[in-house]
Amino acid sequence: MTEKILILDFGSQYTQLIARAVREANVYCEIIPYHKSIEFDPSLKGIILSGSPFSVNDANAPVVDIATLHGRLPVLGVCYGAQLTAKQFGGRVANSSKREYGRALLHKQKDSVLLKDVTELSQVWMSHADTILDLPAGFEVLANTENIPYAAFKKGAATGNGTAGAEGEQPLYCLQFHPEVYHSIEGKKIIRNFLVNVCGCKQDWTPAHFVSDTVAALQKQIGQRKVIMALSGGVDSTVAATLIHKAIGDRLMGIFVDNGVLRKDEFEQVLSTYRQIGLNVKGVDAKNLFYSQLAGKSDPEAKRKTIGRLFIEVFQDEAKKVEGVELLGQGTIYPDVIESVSVHGPSVTIKSHHNVGGLPEKMHLELVEPLRFLFKDEVRRVGAELGIPDDLLQRHPFPGPGLAIRILGEVTEEKVRLLQEADHIYIKGLKDHHLYSTVWQAGAILLPVKSVGVMGDERTYEFTVALRAVTSVDGMTADWAHLPYTFLADISNDIINSVKGINRVVYDISSKPPATIEWE
Numbered sequence: 001m002t003e004k005i006l007i008l009d010f011g012s013q014y015t016q017l018i019a020r021a022v023r024e025a026n027v028y029c030e031i032i033p034y035h036k037s038i039e040f041d042p043s044l045k046g047i048i049l050s051g052s053p054f055s056v057n058d059a060n061a062p063v064v065d066i067a068t069l070h071g072r073l074p075v076l077g078v079c080y081g082a083q084l085t086a087k088q089f090g091g092r093v094a095n096s097s098k099r100e101y102g103r104a105l106l107h108k109q110k111d112s113v114l115l116k117d118v119t120e121l122s123q124v125w126m127s128h129a130d131t132i133l134d135l136p137a138g139f140e141v142l143a144n145t146e147n148i149p150y151a152a153f154k155k156g157a158a159t160g161n162g163t164a165g166a167e168g169e170q171p172l173y174c175l176q177f178h179p180e181v182y183h184s185i186e187g188k189k190i191i192r193n194f195l196v197n198v199c200g201c202k203q204d205w206t207p208a209h210f211v212s213d214t215v216a217a218l219q220k221q222i223g224q225r226k227v228i229m230a231l232s233g234g235v236d237s238t239v240a241a242t243l244i245h246k247a248i249g250d251r252l253m254g255i256f257v258d259n260g261v262l263r264k265d266e267f268e269q270v271l272s273t274y275r276q277i278g279l280n281v282k283g284v285d286a287k288n289l290f291y292s293q294l295a296g297k298s299d300p301e302a303k304r305k306t307i308g309r310l311f312i313e314v315f316q317d318e319a320k321k322v323e324g325v326e327l328l329g330q331g332t333i334y335p336d337v338i339e340s341v342s343v344h345g346p347s348v349t350i351k352s353h354h355n356v357g358g359l360p361e362k363m364h365l366e367l368v369e370p371l372r373f374l375f376k377d378e379v380r381r382v383g384a385e386l387g388i389p390d391d392l393l394q395r396h397p398f399p400g401p402g403l404a405i406r407i408l409g410e411v412t413e414e415k416v417r418l419l420q421e422a423d424h425i426y427i428k429g430l431k432d433h434h435l436y437s438t439v440w441q442a443g444a445i446l447l448p449v450k451s452v453g454v455m456g457d458e459r460t461y462e463f464t465v466a467l468r469a470v471t472s473v474d475g476m477t478a479d480w481a482h483l484p485y486t487f488l489a490d491i492s493n494d495i496i497n498s499v500k501g502i503n504r505v506v507y508d509i510s511s512k513p514p515a516t517i518e519w520e
Contacts, residue, residue, distance in 0.1 A: 001043045002213060003201050005029040009338075010052035010062045010080050016338065017180040018048055018078065018191070020375060025192045026203040030373065031338055034062050038069075046074040046199035049081025051178060055130050056083045056093050063088075066172075070155070074171045076114075076194045079127065082153075082174035089136035089155075096131040103183060104145035106152070112142045113197040114173045115152060118186045124151070125183035132176065142173075151176050171198050207378075207385035211243070214370050218247035222327060227368055228319050229329030230311075231256045231281060232400065233270035235393055236331030236371060239383040241279055243370045244329050246386070250280040252329065255318045257311060260287035261402035261411065263427070264420040273392055286314050287413075294404065294411040300520035303411065307401045328365035332372045333379060396441045397475065405520035409448035414501075419446040421499045422465045429491045430469075439481040442469040444495075445508075445519050453496075453503030462503035465495060470517055478512040 005022055009015045009031050022029040029048075032038075038047075047069050054061045066088050069075050077085040087093045105121040124145070132150045135141065143152035155172040173194065179187030195201045227244055231237045231254045244252045254274065258267040267283060274281040293306050319325060371379055383393045403419050404411050423444040430436040445466040453460040467488070472478035492505040508515075 002028050002205060002209070003045050004043045005046050005048060005195065005199065005201070006038060006044060007031045007048045007050060008034045008064060008081075009050050010034050010054065010084075012051035012053070012080065014178055014180050015050040016335065016375075018050060019334075021180050021188045021191045022048075022195065023205070023375065023378060024188065025195050025201075026205050027195050027201045028205040028373075034064050040072055044073060045201050046076070046194070048194075049075065049077040049084065051078055051127070052080035054080065055095065056080065056087050057095070057130070070170055070172045072170065074194070074198045075173070076191075076198075077172075077174040078180070079176060079178055082176050083130050083132060085172065085174050086132045086136055086139075086150075089139065091132060091136040091139070092134040093130050093132050095129060101127050104147065104151070104177065106143050106145060106177075108143045109141050112152075112154065112173075114154070114190060114193050115142060116193050116197060118189060118193075123183065123185045124177040124179070124187065125181045126177050145177075148176055173198065207381045210374075210378075210382055211246075211385055214243055215247045218244060218368065218370060221368065222248050222251075225251070225326045226322065226324050227252045227327040227329045228322055228325045228365075229254050230315050231270075231274070231279075232331075232398075233262075233266060233273075233392075233395075234331070234398060235376070235383065235395060236333055236379055238274075238277075238331075238388060238392060239379050239386065240329060240331040240369070240371050241281075242277060242383070242386045242388060244368060245277075245279055252280060253322050253325070254279055254281035255284060255315055256281055257284045257286055257314050259307060259311060259402060259404075260290040260413070261307070261404040261407075261416060263398070263403070264424040273389060277388060282318065284314060284318055286310070289314070291411070291413050291416075296410060298409045300405060303404050303520070304401050307404055311400075326366060327368050329368045329370075332369045334371075334373050334375050337372050394437060396436075396439070396443075398443075399518055405518055406443055406445045408445065408519060415446055418463065418499060418501045419444060419465070422446070422495045422502055425494045425498060426467055426491055429487065429494065433487055435483060435487065438471075439469045439483075440472040440475070440478065441517055442467075442481070444468070446502075451504050455496075455503065460503045462501050464504040464506060465502050466506050466508050466519070467491065468508045468517070468519075470512070472512075472517075475517065478517050480509045480511055483507075 005027055007015060007018050007029055015031055019029050019031050066085050083093045103123055104126050106124050108115055108120060135150055135153060138156050139153050140156045141150055141153050145151045152175050178184060179190045229241055229252060231241055241254055256271060271283045290310055293310055294303060297303050297306060380393050399405055403416055407415050407419055426444050430442055445468060447464045447466060449464045450461050451464055453462060469481035469483055470478040471481050488507055495505050496503055
């Protein structure tokens with residue numbers, strides 16, 4: 001049975017970072033909204049209470065009964081979780097006279113298993129408007145900072161080794177800072193101390209462990225039935241398909257559609273890789289259908305919806321040719337799941353997402369989602385465990401509508417050809433100069449702008465291409481990549497000299513926010 005930590009989400013922007021820190025310690029965890037009921041099964045080893053944008057004194061502040069949780073399992077309260085603990089146990093929490101935000105130095109007042117091996121005056125990150133003025137009776141201070149007298153504390157009944165106290169209650173620890181963020185230098189060590197020294201986790205949740213558990217679970221779910229799956233050549237769908245194939249073999253049928261807006265030679269290269277892995281995949285050339293339906297459309301949403309609709313139609317037509325299919329495989333990953341059940345509900349839609357979102361409703365198939373509890377970096381580690389080639393695993397994210405949203409304005413076959421050539425030169429250059437792995441995502445954008453140029457003695461009037469490269473962890477925020485000027489100069493020359501129809505190259509230095517990674 002896989003050991004598990006539950007993270008109760010009170011709406012903090014950092015909650016996913018707590019989960020990442022727990023997973024990096026090879027301990028499985030799940031995030032659930034604070035108001036969801038908890039199943040106290042034997043695999044559950046502890047609970048972490050997240051931060052929150054709320055004040056504990058707000059009328060609509062999110063609350064859970066911490067005493068009840070504390071009676072069953074070890075608990076760690078982080079920021080809002082710590083303040084809520086202090087308030088519920090009889091302490092005093094009020095709005096601080098000054099907002100406590102930014103770096104601080106942690107002074108340890110006594111030894112504790114939670115702060116074991118944390119250096120004196122270790123840097124931590126504060127981000128809260130409330131502060132704890134008085135600790136509840138029965139709690140003791142573990143550490144303070146210059147401005148925060150109760151930066152770390154615990155309920156005193158718990159013994160020094162982190163085990164249950166004399167009254168049988170479980171350990172209860174609290175931090176008024178955020179150990180999960182990058183700026184808390186030894187924060188992950190503190191979280192690991194909670195997992196290992198307090199909760200007694202064995203740290204045995206590894207990619208190999210995940211593969212064996214998941215294959216067994218898939219065999220149990222699928223039985224002797226058939227699964228159909230839309231593949232994109234991306235990391236998530238490829239790893240998901242490989243896991244399903246490992247469980248049921250050729251009873252998985254993959255369909256890879258060429259929508260006409262893939263990268264240069266991508267259709268053939270991806271099909272070749274799938275054959276190399278041993279997947280049962282059919283390639284469908286639907287370029288002309290997509291080009292005909294995209295004709296005359298320049299609005300980004302109209303292009304996205306056209307591609308999404310056509311993809312579903314093509315996929316359905318192919319699926320009908322496979323007899324007896326009852327299940328649909330999907331490469332859903334954990335951030336998608338978290339977003340759909342978040343404290344505040346799904347966030348505002350910035351743009352329509354094109355994956356295979358409409359398929360389950362239209363086809364009435366049971367879903368098979370082997371990656372639904374993994375983050376992107378974990379998907380890659382599982383893929384490596386499965387022996388998937390590194391060049392596929394390390395591919396940059398590529399949007400479902402492909403080059404259609406990197407061609408501003410109407411999409412035509414000729415514009416696709418121009419962009420494919422320019423993009424190919426750019427991506428190959430990044431790889432040749434060992435820069436590809438230093439950026440999170442890169443691509444070229446064809447602008448609906450023509451400008452005058454001079455080539456030899458001739459005047460040209462041709463398109464402009466913008467190059468985009470960003471650094472990021474998960475795509476939620478991103479900064480423009482500071483690529484060497486000499487590299488950009490070489491790529492610009494190569495594109496202009498090699499691609500007839502493009503005579504100007506620019507580099508996008510916008511960060512997200514306020515810009516998005518893609519231009520449409």
